[in-house]
Amino acid sequence: MIAVAGDGRWGGRVTRRPLPDDPALDTLSPSLRDTVSRGWFERAAAELQTSAIMAVVCQDVVALRPGSEAARLAARAVDDERRHAEICRQVASRYAGTDLALPVESPVVVPRYDGASEEVERLLRIVAQCSIGETIAAVFLEASLEAARGPLARAATRELLGDDVQHARIGWALLAGCSATTRRGVEPWLLPMLRGYVRLWSAATPYTSMPGVREHGLPTPEDVAAAARRATVEVIIPGFDLLGVTPRGLERQT
Numbered sequence: 731m732i733a734v735a736g737d738g739r740w741g742g743r744v745t746r747r748p749l750p751d752d753p754a755l756d757t758l759s760p761s762l763r764d765t766v767s768r769g770w771f772e773r774a775a776a777e778l779q780t781s782a783i784m785a786v787v788c789q790d791v792v793a794l795r796p797g798s799e800a801a802r803l804a805a806r807a808v809d810d811e812r813r814h815a816e817i818c819r820q821v822a823s824r825y826a827g828t829d830l831a832l833p834v835e836s837p838v839v840v841p842r843y844d845g846a847s848e849e850v851e852r853l854l855r856i857v858a859q860c861s862i863g864e865t866i867a868a869v870f871l872e873a874s875l876e877a878a879r880g881p882l883a884r885a886a887t888r889e890l891l892g893d894d895v896q897h898a899r900i901g902w903a904l905l906a907g908c909s910a911t912t913r914r915g916v917e918p919w920l921l922p923m924l925r926g927y928v929r930l931w932s933a934a935t936p937y938t939s940m941p942g943v944r945e946h947g948l949p950t951p952e953d954v955a956a957a958a959r960r961a962t963v964e965v966i967i968p969g970f971d972l973l974g975v976t977p978r979g980l981e982r983q984t
């Protein structure tokens with residue numbers, strides 16, 4: 731079992747109550763179970779990676795806004811993502827019919843924004859991971875939940891979704907509280923950042939179009955790409971707009 735912080739969301743537990751079982755899983759074809767298990771296992775690896783990036787982001791939030799609610803949320807988010815990894819591992823194990831070990835963590839590359847001031851660079855990392863990445867993740871998980879039918883997949887997806895909505899708030903809070911000068915400083919970086927995220931979510935998805943997987947919490951690549959685009963158009967760009975932030979280059983396209 732992964733080490734979960736004693737002062738984390740559920741006081742050292744992975745979830746508030748244990749994830750439900752889904753006896754119907756035993757009637758699924760071995761190939762569907764194997765595919766779904768691998769999909770959730772890939773997610774566990776991604777969640778571990780997110781926890782490592784969130785640890786960097788947490789330092790950025792603490793540096794820019796010490797003692798704030800956002801700093802508290804960011805510290806919890808590091809642990810949340812580790813809990814997510816464990817949740818995904820448990821789901822993958824149930825589908826596999828055997829207790830799988832957590833994926834090996836790979837080293838994280840800290841995003842750099844050459845030429846930006848230290849304050850802008852910190853804010854850019856926070857905006858990238860939270861305002862953009864976590865918002866896309868939340869819309870993606872909403873779409874996953876809509877399609878999921880099994881009680882285990884639904885409960886696990888709901889756990890991840892509830893936290894990611896909070897993680898996205900960290901980025902929006904930091905952006906709302908920064909000076910006009912800092913906001914101007916981030917604008918030139920936002921459009922390529924947004925495009926990069928949509929491309930990443932659209933192309934580098936580990937998900938498959940195999941019939942039946944959506945019912946088990948794994949959307950198809952088309953669902954993932956649509957969620958990334960919808961999050962960008964319906965949530966992220968309007969969010970920037972509300973805060974008076976205009977990703978440079980976007981105004982020419984609208």
Ligand SMILES: [Fe+2]
Nearest residue numbers: 777811814890
């Ligand atoms: Fe997560």
Ligand SMILES: [Fe+2]
Nearest residue numbers: 864893894897
């Ligand atoms: Fe998250």
